[in-house]
Every structure is written in C-alpha cells, then in structure tokens.
Amino acid sequence: MPLSELAVPNRVVGVRSVRKKLDAGKLTRLFLARDAHHSLVSDLASDAQKAGISVEWIESMAVLGRACAISRGAAAAGILVLQERESPEVRRYL
Template sequence: MSLDRLRAARRRTVGTKQTLKAVLKGEARRVYVARDAEPHVVRDLVQACQARGVELEYVDTMRELGSACRIKVGAASAAILEE
C-alpha cells in the first residue's frame, strides 16, 4: 500500500498549509492529497506540485490519510519531507 511510505517517514507534514509551505521551499519529496477534500482547499497545493515536479499521490479519504499520519482526525493533505 502506498501509505506505508508515509507511515514510515521520519519527517512529514500534515495539513494543506504546512504541506504547501514545504513544497514551495523545495522540501517535499512526495505529497498525498485526499480525494474527498474540498477542491478549493487543495487547489493551490496541487498546482504547486505540478509546477515543481513533486510526486503527487491521491488517497481515497481524509480519514485514511489522517490515520496514516497518526492523527485522530482527517487530513486533506500530507507530505514526506527530504531527509
């Protein structure tokens, strides 16, 4: 499963604001976006990933993504950061 890499990551971001900042700084290696997230919430993040060539992977639900990040609520996005 693709979320295993996120679970095992030593450095990661959780949430769209933190993840977008990491992409803009060039620190994000792979970004995960929940398919059920509101489009206006993740739009800028998706565009930034495409413009900078950051790997983008979609996850079915926010709940699933939040669980992979070890939080008790859903997450619209997350990223694995450079080590």
C-alpha cells in the first residue's frame, strides 16, 4: 500500500511545502488527493512528471491527511530525498 510510505519522518505535507521541495529537486515521490481543487494540484502533478517523480493519486484529502498523521485533510504530500550521512572521518574534524 503506497500510503504506508508516508509513515516516515522525511515527509512534507501541504501544497506550498511540497511546491518548495519539488522546485528544489528534493522530492522522490508525490501524493495528491483526487478531491483536492484542480488548480491546487494540477501544476504539481505535471511538474513532478516532468521531473521524473512518481505521482500517486489518493482517493481523498481526508485519507491523505490521516496517512500523514495530521488532524485535517491534505491536498498534497511528498517523500523527501534522504541525505547521505557524513562519513566518520568528516565528523571527526567538525
């Protein structure tokens, strides 16, 4: 089930937050609610597809919000690119 992917700390929720991360190239996967207003999510979907990011359509904003552990609906959510950890040699000199 794709919604289980949102049960991670490296997620972003909300149209504006998702837009910022998408523009910065920091998303690996995008989740959009089917019942969200078309003007909110259509540009996100097309830009994500152009960038080669997979887009999952979720049945409703309520379901997407619950999957993101928030108390209201969400039109968009995304999984962030994991940052590689610094090597022990780098940490030693910090």
